[in-house]
Amino acid sequence: MTVWFVPRDSAARSVGADDVAQALIDHGHSVVRTGSRGMLWLEPLVERVDDSGVRVGWSNVRPSDVTAQGVSDNFLGPVEDLDFLARQDRWVFQRVGVIDPVDAEDYLAHAGLAGLRAALGQDPEQVVETVIESGLRGRGGAGFPAGIKWRTVAQTAARPHKGDPSYAPAHKYICINADEGDSGTFADRMLMEGDPFCLLEGMTIAAYAVGADKGIIYLRSEYPDAIETMRTAIDVARAQGWLGEAILGTDLSFDVEVRVGAGSYVCGEETAMLESIEGRRGMVRVKPPLPAIEGLFGTPTVINNVLTMASVPSILARGAAAYSALGTEKSQGTQVFQLAGNIARGGIVESAFGISARELVYDFGGGTRSGRPVRAVQIGGPLGAYLPTDRLDVPMGYETLAEAGGMIGHGGMVVFDDSVDMAEQAKFAMEFCAEESCGKCTPCRIGSVRGAEVIDRIRDGVDAESNTELLRDLCEVMTEGSLCAMGGLTPMPVLSALDNFPEDFAPSARRD
Amino acid sequence: MTITPSVYPEWNVDAARDVISMIAPEPGPVLRCLQAIQERFGYVPADAVSLVAETCNVSRADVHGVLTFYADLRSTPPPAIPVRLCAAEACQAVGGRVLRDQWKARCDASPELAASTGVDEPIFCLGNCALGPAAIVGGELVGFADVDSIEQRVRHAMGASS
Numbered sequence: 001m002t003v004w005f006v007p008r009d010s011a012a013r014s015v016g017a018d019d020v021a022q023a024l025i026d027h028g029h030s031v032v033r034t035g036s037r038g039m040l041w042l043e044p045l046v047e048r049v050d051d052s053g054v055r056v057g058w059s060n061v062r063p064s065d066v067t068a069q070g071v072s073d074n075f076l077g078p079v080e081d082l083d084f085l086a087r088q089d090r091w092v093f094q095r096v097g098v099i100d101p102v103d104a105e106d107y108l109a110h111a112g113l114a115g116l117r118a119a120l121g122q123d124p125e126q127v128v129e130t131v132i133e134s135g136l137r138g139r140g141g142a143g144f145p146a147g148i149k150w151r152t153v154a155q156t157a158a159r160p161h162k163g164d165p166s167y168a169p170a171h172k173y174i175c176i177n178a179d180e181g182d183s184g185t186f187a188d189r190m191l192m193e194g195d196p197f198c199l200l201e202g203m204t205i206a207a208y209a210v211g212a213d214k215g216i217i218y219l220r221s222e223y224p225d226a227i228e229t230m231r232t233a234i235d236v237a238r239a240q241g242w243l244g245e246a247i248l249g250t251d252l253s254f255d256v257e258v259r260v261g262a263g264s265y266v267c268g269e270e271t272a273m274l275e276s277i278e279g280r281r282g283m284v285r286v287k288p289p290l291p292a293i294e295g296l297f298g299t300p301t302v303i304n305n306v307l308t309m310a311s312v313p314s315i316l317a318r319g320a321a322a323y324s325a326l327g328t329e330k331s332q333g334t335q336v337f338q339l340a341g342n343i344a345r346g347g348i349v350e351s352a353f354g355i356s357a358r359e360l361v362y363d364f365g366g367g368t369r370s371g372r373p374v375r376a377v378q379i380g381g382p383l384g385a386y387l388p389t390d391r392l393d394v395p396m397g398y399e400t401l402a403e404a405g406g407m408i409g410h411g412g413m414v415v416f417d418d419s420v421d422m423a424e425q426a427k428f429a430m431e432f433c434a435e436e437s438c439g440k441c442t443p444c445r446i447g448s449v450r451g452a453e454v455i456d457r458i459r460d461g462v463d464a465e466s467n468t469e470l471l472r473d474l475c476e477v478m479t480e481g482s483l484c485a486m487g488g489l490t491p492m493p494v495l496s497a498l499d500n501f502p503e504d505f506a507p508s509a510r511r512d
Numbered sequence: 513m514t515i516t517p518s519v520y521p522e523w524n525v526d527a528a529r530d531v532i533s534m535i536a537p538e539p540g541p542v543l544r545c546l547q548a549i550q551e552r553f554g555y556v557p558a559d560a561v562s563l564v565a566e567t568c569n570v571s572r573a574d575v576h577g578v579l580t581f582y583a584d585l586r587s588t589p590p591p592a593i594p595v596r597l598c599a600a601e602a603c604q605a606v607g608g609r610v611l612r613d614q615w616k617a618r619c620d621a622s623p624e625l626a627a628s629t630g631v632d633e634p635i636f637c638l639g640n641c642a643l644g645p646a647a648i649v650g651g652e653l654v655g656f657a658d659v660d661s662i663e664q665r666v667r668h669a670m671g672a673s674s
Contacts, residue, residue, distance in 0.1 A: 010639070010640065010653050011639075011640050011642065011643055011653075011655065013653065014640050014643060014646070014653040014654055014655035015643060015655045015656065040642040040643055041642065041643075043643070161539055164539060180639065181636065181637055182637065183598075183600030183601040183602045183603070183636065183637045183641060184600075184601060184602040184637075184641045185637075185639075185641070186639040186640065186641055186642070189639040221584050222635065222637065222638050222639065223639055224651070225653075259544075260547065261584075262543060262547060262582035262583070262584040262585060263582055263583035263584035263585075263635075264581065264582050264583060265636060276543060277540060278539070278540035279540035279541055279542040279543040279544060279545075279578070280540070280542065280543070280574075280577075280578060281577050281578055281581040281582075282581060282582075297539055297540070338641065338642075339642060340602040340605075340641035340642050340644075341601065341602040341603075341604075341605035341606060341641065341644070342605040342606050343642065346641070346642025346643065347642050369606065370606075378601055382600065382601060382636075412602075412641070414601050414602045414605055414641070415605060416605045417605070420605065425601070425604070428601070428604070432600075432636065435636075436636070438581075
C-alpha cells in the first residue's frame, strides 16, 4: 500500500494538515506524519513515493482534494527537484520533512547516529578539535566559536551544585537554548518538531567531548508541539540506548530533560536562561564568571543554540573540512535562514553563508505576499536592524552584516512592504524592550519606556530636532550601559529605522 | 480539529501539595512548582504562594517574585477559550495590528465572546512567522488568522460547551 507523508509540523497544522491527514485515513490510505520541508507557503504539502521510488508532492491540499485514488489537485512533481529545495545545501535540515521525527529506524536509515559513532571512535579532545576546525559559531546570534566554548568546559573540572553539595558527586551540563523568541524565527522549532534525534545526537557528542553527564533543553512554552515531540524523542532514545547509561555500548552516560519556559523573551539570554532553569526570575547575570566555567547550578556548562548543536552530528559524520569549505572566511558552514513576515514564499532556506539578503528575499522568497514593493527587511529578530532595499546586497555573515550596521542574529528575515510605518516599528522596538526587560539595568528598564515617549514626541512634531538628539543619546546610553543584548541592541532597530527611513518620523507621515 | 473549552478542578491545597511533591526536592524547583500548579488548576491562587514557599524552603517573597516575573503565570483563573494574537514584527508585517483592533471590536460588541476568551494579552511570537497573522485559539495554532475565522472557532467551542 502507498504511504502518504503529511507534515505534523505546527505551521502545517495551523493551516489544516491534521484534517488532510484524517481525510487520507478516511479514504483508506496509510499516513506517516513527518516534519515540514520548510516550504511553508505550500502547506499542507502532502507527499508519496511514486513508481520510480521518488517522493512526489501536492501543495496546499484541502481535505476535499482527497479521494480514494489519492490527491486530485496541485501536483508538484518530485519535491526535491523544486527550485526552492534544490538550490539549498541542507546539513542541519537534511532529514526534516523527510522522516518520521520520532521513528528510530527511520532516523538510522537516513544517516542518523553517524556523527555520534564517528565521535565515539575518537578521543574526546579530537572531537573538540574537529568542532573548532569546522569553524562552527553560535547560531543564536552571538557567533562565538562553539569548539572554543566546548574546550573551556572540557578543561574545567566537574563540580557539585553550588550551595547544594548534597547534589553530588560532580556534574557538567549541556544546556540547549531553545527559547527561540525572536519574531521571524522558527528554525529551532521546526528542527525539534521534525528531527529531534538530531539535537539529542549533537548533545550526546558534546557530552562525550566535554565530559558532561546531564543535558537540559530549555524550550519556550509557546512551542507545545516541539515540547511534546522532544519529550517523546527522549523516551524513544532512552529505549534505544542512545541516552542513559552505557550509550551505544560504551561507558558514556548522559541523559536529557526538557524544561519549559514561561513566556519571557529575556530568558533567551544565556545567563537569564540559567536563572530560569534554576527556578528563579530570569534576571541576567554579570559575566564573568563565564557559564563555561560556572554555569548551571555553578557547574561548567556548555550553552548552545539548537541550530548550533544540530550542526554537530553532520560535521562529525562528514568532516570538519567539508563544513568549513562552505561559506565565507569568517562565517563558515551553513546558516538556516528563515523567510518571514510579508513574504510570498516563506520558510526555511539552509544555505552556505555569503548568500545575499537580496537572493533570499527575492529569488527564494519571491518578494512580498501582498504584491507591493518591499520597503524594509528586519534581519536577526526584534533586536536586528531594519535594512532598506538598496542595502540588501550584503552577503549574509556575522561580520559582513555587522559592517552593514545590522546583525545576523538567529537568521530570521522579516519582510515589510511599502505600507509599513517605520516610526511605529521603532516605537514598538522600545515598547517590546520595556515589556520584556528583566529590569536589572536601568538604561534598559527605564530607557525603553522613555524611548517610546520620545519617539511619540518626535512624531508629534514636538521639538523634533532636540528630541531626535535626545533619542540618539538615549540609545547610546542603552547600548553602552546594559549588561545584555536586550537593552544593548534595542537601539539597533530604532536607529536603523531613524537613519534609513527618516521621512516616517515627520508628523505628516503619521498614519494612525 | 475541534477546540474544547478548558476545564480545571477547584483549587485544593492537598491536591496541590501532591502535584509539587515530586518536584520540590529537585534542584531549583520554584518555577517548576508554579508551572505544575498552573497546569493542574489553570492558575496560581494566592494560597499556592505560601504552599510553594514552605515546600521549597524559600521565602514567600521569592515565590511571589517568580510568579510575577513570567508572563505565562497567572494569578486568576483563565478564560474558557483563551485567544491570543501574535503581537510581534512578522505578524505586524501582514496586518497583525489591524487584526488586533478588529478582534477587540468584536469582543467589545459581544460580552459573551469577551467573557469566554478573556482580555487579549499580546503574545510575542508563536513561531508561525511565514503564515501570519498567527493566533492561538483555545490552544490551537491558527495560520492566516482573520477575525471571522477566530470568532468562528471560538463560537464553535462555546457551542460545544453549552
